[in-house]
Amino acid sequence: MKSVGIIGGGVIGLCTAYFLQKEGHEVTLIDQSAMDFGASYVNAGYVSPSHIIPLAAPGVVKQGLRWMFNTSSPLYIKPRLEKSFMDWAWAFQKSCSHGNVERSVKAIKDITLLSSRLFSEIKASEGFTFQLENKGLLMLCKTEAMLEKEMKLVKTASEEGLEARTLSLSETEKIEPNVAMDIVGATFYQCDWHTTPQEFMTELKHYLQLKNVQFLRNERVLDILTQGNEITALRTDERTVRADEFVLAAGSWSHLLSKKLGIKIPLQAGKGYRINS
Numbered sequence: 631m632k633s634v635g636i637i638g639g640g641v642i643g644l645c646t647a648y649f650l651q652k653e654g655h656e657v658t659l660i661d662q663s664a665m666d667f668g669a670s671y672v673n674a675g676y677v678s679p680s681h682i683i684p685l686a687a688p689g690v691v692k693q694g695l696r697w698m699f700n701t702s703s704p705l706y707i708k709p710r711l712e713k714s715f716m717d718w719a720w721a722f723q724k725s726c727s728h729g730n731v732e733r734s735v736k737a738i739k740d741i742t743l744l745s746s747r748l749f750s751e752i753k754a755s756e757g758f759t760f761q762l763e764n765k766g767l768l769m770l771c772k773t774e775a776m777l778e779k780e781m782k783l784v785k786t787a788s789e790e791g792l793e794a795r796t797l798s799l800s801e802t803e804k805i806e807p808n809v810a811m812d813i814v815g816a817t818f819y820q821c822d823w824h825t826t827p828q829e830f831m832t833e834l835k836h837y838l839q840l841k842n843v844q845f846l847r848n849e850r851v852l853d854i855l856t857q858g859n860e861i862t863a864l865r866t867d868e869r870t871v872r873a874d875e876f877v878l879a880a881g882s883w884s885h886l887l888s889k890k891l892g893i894k895i896p897l898q899a900g901k902g903y904r905i906n907s
């Protein structure tokens with residue numbers, strides 16, 4: 631049994647705490663917020679093996695430059711004249727290659743399939759009641775050009791063993807009979823899942839507290855203390871937290887802390903979507 635300090639109480643921090651406590655480790659989780667808001671609470675809840683093409687793909691830089699200056703575009707990353715942004719933009723454009731897409735497809739597929747398996751495992755093992763469904767994803771295409779592009783994606787996904795297919799108009803209408811659709815066709819990914827993040831996060835926090843995971847809320851990690859090559863403790867604005875092992879799960883803030891260890895992570899926060907009902 632080891633003691634583990636986790637920086638960040640978003641979905642990654644909580645799930646890490648879940649699996650560590652299950653293995654018998656003593657977990658302390660530190661978050662600078664009250665742990666009731668943020669990306670992990672407000673996201674769209676999609677677990678999407680269908681999204682196997684990385685964002686860094688050929689053509690994205692040209693498109694992205696146009697999108698970047700429009701806050702209502704699907705990919706909005708606030709452009710800034712800062713070194714960290716410039717470094718990220720340089721690394722991103724270098725990754726927009728066919729080689730990178732080919733290398734990434736398998737890794738993204740493995741991670742997202744593992745993620746959907748682990749969500750199901752968590753739900754089944756502890757009697758959680760959060761929503762988790764395998765209804766799949768419908769991509770609706772308004773133009774032939776878009777349908778053709780999506781069909782290529784279906785081909786790639788199918789070759790990777792994912793349940794993906796192209797639908798005719800009438801097949802699409804059968805799936806959503808009550809929606810009037812102005813489309814030429816659609817693609818369907820049965821492999822995709824969705825959950826309700828607020829429910830998932832609330833239940834997981836409650837469960838972890840019952841399992842004696844210690845939460846240090848509203849406490850900010852300011853520094854990472856080292857001795858030689860070992861991390862020995864975290865210094866927060868309230869105390870020093872010692873542990874055998876540490877996990878950095880600080881989301882889009884992670885690069886700020888990793889810098890203290892001389893580790894450069896090119897990372898920028900981007901825009902996301904959610905559905906309010």
Ligand SMILES: Cc1cc2nc3c(=O)[nH]c(=O)nc-3n(C[C@H](O)[C@H](O)[C@H](O)COP(=O)(O)OP(=O)(O)OC[C@H]3O[C@@H](n4cnc5c(N)ncnc54)[C@H](O)[C@@H]3O)c2cc1C
Nearest residue numbers: 638640641642661662670673674675676851880881902903
């Ligand atoms: C609107 C929206 C929709 C999205 N939709 C989807 C989707 O459908 N599917 C999907 O897979 N992804 C989606 N995403 C992305 C997804 O939400 C994020 O990738 C995910 O929540 C990141 O989780 P995380 O735990 O890494 O980071 P976060 O949830 O950001 O958690 C990091 C935590 O670290 C804490 N922290 C940071 N620095 C410190 C410090 N120094 N000391 C202490 N604590 C610190 C922060 O307070 C924060 O609570 C969406 C994102 C948004 C915003």
